Amino acid sequence: MSFTRLLARRPRLARLGAAAVVAVALSGVPAAAETPTYTVGSTPTGVPFTFLDVSSNSIQGVMVDIIEAIGEEEGFSPDVKATQWSALIPSLTSGKIDIIAAAMYATEERAKVVDFTETVYSYGEGLFVANDDETAYASPQDLKGKTIGVQVGTAYIEPMKALGIFKDVKIYDSIPDIMRDVQLGRIDAGFGDLPIVAYQLSQGAARVRLVDSYESTIVGHVAMSVKPGNDALRATLNDGLKTIRENGKLDAILAKWGLN
Structure with missing residues (x-):
């Protein structure tokens, strides 16, 4: 094809190219992979x-x-x-x-x-008790004979039961539920994820206290x-x-x- 004839066809080629771009856009086919x-x-x-x-x-x-x-x-x-x-x-x-x-x-x-x-x-369990309980608990053994509460599905339930030292180990749906029963005197103490318990109490979640002297025994990742x-x-x-x-x-x- 001569150079002159090619120049004459350029506008038509441009129109065809533009039409092709519009057709792809209207077809809904993405130009690039969508974000999953x-x-x-x-x-x-x-x-x-x-x-x-x-x-x-x-x-x-x-x-x-x-x-x-x-x-x-x-x-x-x-x-x-x-x-x-x-x-x-x-x-x-x-x-x-x-x-x-x-x-x-x-x-x-x-x-x-x-x-x-x-x-x-990584972190371990935290212990909380009623505000008027000023005992400096350091380990689960210090709670022998008491009724405790633990959140359902946590890694603390079986180890606490396995100790065989508590009067009862009650299972709760949430930490606030455990805090409520500790506050009302229905149970003696509660165990929960330390950072979660600490944060909730810092926000005035309940009238219970986190036992600072207690050392976590079940540290997880x-x-x-x-x-x-x-x-x-x-x-x-x-x-x-x-x-x-x-x-x-x-x-x-x-x-x-x-x-x-």
């Missing part, structure tokens, strides 16, 4: 790790900030859903959620049914989890966790919630 969204299960009663913020009617807290920071680094969008503690693992294994991001210990027993990420944060076999998602979470640990975002989040 993962459904995240977090509890509404685990301040400061996860909790329901009534002003925004959304789940907020340490683990929410962490999963959002990881999402920014790894290119996915977390859709955080309020999920009761006892329903977290069943919701994950049934496919209702993709990720658990809550104050959940990575225990050997749980690892049989879910796949955990690397450790996010909090991690996120995915459905067994979802190695790709677990690798993504671990990569993001490593990144925010190295760039300082993880420390900033912990400091924001008083966990540093």
